[in-house]
Amino acid sequence: MGAFPLTRLxxxxxxxxxxxxxxxxxxxxxxNLLVPASSDLHVSTYLxxxxxxxxxxxxxxxxIDLIWGYAGILSLGHGAxxxxxxxxxxxxxxxxxxxxxxxxxxxxPDFMVxxxxxELPVYWYGFNYFAYAALMIFLAPGLLAFVFGxxxxxxxxxxxxxxxxxxxxxxxxxxxxxxxxxGFGGNNGLTDFKDILGLNVQAEKTRNVLLVASCLxxxxxxxxxxxxxxxxxxxxxxxxxxxxxxxxxxxxxxxAYKLFVFTLSACMAGVAGALYVPQVxxxxxxxxxxGNSIEAVIWVAVGGRGTLTGAVLGAFVVNYAKTFFTTxxxxxxxLFVLGGLFIxxxxxxxxxxxxxxxxxxxxxxxKQSIPIAAEAPHAAE
Amino acid sequence: xxxxxxxxxxYLDGVSVSFDGFKALNQLSFVIEPGEMRAIIGPNxxxxxxxxxVITGKxxxxxxxxxxxxxxxxxxxxxxTEIAELGIGRKFQKPTVFDxxxxxxxxxxxxxxxxxxxxxxxxxxxxxxxxxINQILDIIQLGSARARVAGSLSHGQKQWLEIxxxxxxxxxxxxxxxxxxxxxxxxxMQTAELLKEINRDKTVIVVEHDMAFVRELGVKVTCLHExxxxxxxxxxxxSTDERVVEVYLGR
Numbered sequence: 007m008g009a010f011p012l013t014r015l016x017x018x019x020x021x022x023x024x025x026x027x028x029x030x031x032x033x034x035x036x037x038n039l040l041v042p043a044s045s046d047l048h049v050s051t052y053l054x055x056x057x058x059x060x061x062x063x064x065x066x067x068x069x070i071d072l073i074w075g076y077a078g079i080l081s082l083g084h085g086a087x088x089x090x091x092x093x094x095x096x097x098x099x100x101x102x103x104x105x106x107x108x109x110x111x112x113x114x115p116d117f118m119v120x121x122x123x124x125e126l127p128v129y130w131y132g133f134n135y136f137a138y139a140a141l142m143i144f145l146a147p148g149l150l151a152f153v154f155g156x157x158x159x160x161x162x163x164x165x166x167x168x169x170x171x172x173x174x175x176x177x178x179x180x181x182x183x184x185x186x187x188x189g190f191g192g193n194n195g196l197t198d199f200k201d202i203l204g205l206n207v208q209a210e211k212t213r214n215v216l217l218v219a220s221c222l223x224x225x226x227x228x229x230x231x232x233x234x235x236x237x238x239x240x241x242x243x244x245x246x247x248x249x250x251x252x253x254x255x256x257x258x259x260x261x262a263y264k265l266f267v268f269t270l271s272a273c274m275a276g277v278a279g280a281l282y283v284p285q286v287x288x289x290x291x292x293x294x295x296x297g298n299s300i301e302a303v304i305w306v307a308v309g310g311r312g313t314l315t316g317a318v319l320g321a322f323v324v325n326y327a328k329t330f331f332t333t334x335x336x337x338x339x340x341l342f343v344l345g346g347l348f349i350x351x352x353x354x355x356x357x358x359x360x361x362x363x364x365x366x367x368x369x370x371x372x373k374q375s376i377p378i379a380a381e382a383p384h385a386a387e
Numbered sequence: 388x389x390x391x392x393x394x395x396x397x398y399l400d401g402v403s404v405s406f407d408g409f410k411a412l413n414q415l416s417f418v419i420e421p422g423e424m425r426a427i428i429g430p431n432x433x434x435x436x437x438x439x440x441v442i443t444g445k446x447x448x449x450x451x452x453x454x455x456x457x458x459x460x461x462x463x464x465x466x467x468t469e470i471a472e473l474g475i476g477r478k479f480q481k482p483t484v485f486d487x488x489x490x491x492x493x494x495x496x497x498x499x500x501x502x503x504x505x506x507x508x509x510x511x512x513x514x515x516x517x518x519x520i521n522q523i524l525d526i527i528q529l530g531s532a533r534a535r536v537a538g539s540l541s542h543g544q545k546q547w548l549e550i551x552x553x554x555x556x557x558x559x560x561x562x563x564x565x566x567x568x569x570x571x572x573x574x575x576m577q578t579a580e581l582l583k584e585i586n587r588d589k590t591v592i593v594v595e596h597d598m599a600f601v602r603e604l605g606v607k608v609t610c611l612h613e614x615x616x617x618x619x620x621x622x623x624x625x626s627t628d629e630r631v632v633e634v635y636l637g638r
Contacts, residue, residue, distance in 0.1 A: 238507040239510070244485065244487055248485050252483045253496075
């Protein structure tokens, strides 16, 4: 089938990115498992888990770039879809604990026993099966995004108003998940995980498997995003971003386009959250905090919106900076650094890192082709 | 389903729209026959843009009837997308093209074909589409600029690109809002020729301030004032009408 030619999916920067990602997925586990700890080249298990976390953040950033960079939908509540995917995975991991919990109840997770519950709530049914949990990782955030988007886009809520209601959505969910009677472990969330698919989540090997799985998921999400943005659908998205009314008057059903891409993006954010949870070992309501969602938007802004690779780079750069600044004596200043970074990028680098690079390259190509363009009319006459 | 018996392409009867008590359209009535070209003039605030908004579904009338295609469709019950699909194209006053897309992609997006999400996700280029795009590029004389991003075009070129996008839409009725605004005299005359060319097989409504341009078109003129029709007839009749001179042309 010629529907998805490889050349359409992979431009130069996409190919470079995928090669780097594949190399990363191979080199890090090798340096962790095969190189002895005494060697300078050894990568500690702590770093493996840290990198795995970054990859999940990169996936979240990618999902935000798809809607913000291409369709102009600025969601300041995407952390909610990430957290819901995380909770779906957390529920599976809780059910895997079985009798190894503090209260040794074969069915009920510890927090339910503690709350004196005698039965598993209906919405926890099925989460002992990985396949069911894996389905929910897509379905739960996707369904929420679909219902939310249905109302918001049909009512033509756009711009800053949409951003505000996405903030309200994640904030409301945070308050809900904080409550014990919601049945998701209240403010402690879900933790003390033991196994994932029969592997010990704490084990060195599992950490490497999760890192590779995250890289694989990022690759798939990236290819899906490329397929979407390089199709005619992607051109319509950009058209909606730049001139929504014009697009409507051309006969495109704008709300259907927004709804599709918003739901797709939420599913990706959900997968990112699901892979994040076993690597950090906990999911709690603070993942819904509005600040988290805003931080994820900053990653995209720093890397360059509307570039896909920029979102990934931005997630890595900002989170590495965060890790660096929040350990040691610099810790109190992190929020100043983050705020400063956002101002600096907005003022000095409005296209972000990759966006600026691509702009610079396009200008260079244009400059080189000017003499040819100037010749052209004479040749034609 | 015949809602109304009329031979008109577009039929407006007693259409009223008010915004916070201000009557933008006040019992506006007129008909456009199939194949006609009509120029609409009037002072600022006469309701010209609101009239276009009502016809294209952007604004719903408070009162009155708006029928399309011999009364087959009631436009007051449809939204922008549905009306565009029926075959009404609109050019905005300020040229509105997709600045980040190339000239070619602008036309591609405007082409009349399946605009559903599924169709665009699995869309494939075809030579028929390319031929149509090339044809339109010839008409609007932007063939040499096909690979340029629309944002880099001059004002006049953007106006033409937008007219080209309307052509790609293959509408039955075109609404053109001030096509000559900001153009040089030569460009204005070329635009008039272009519209006459388009009028050969399409019905056209042109809203315009430039009287020289309207004269060049040489078609029936409707003058709006305070949301209703003040005068209608040939350019000579309308421009000598005492009330038109008073409210619009000036003595």
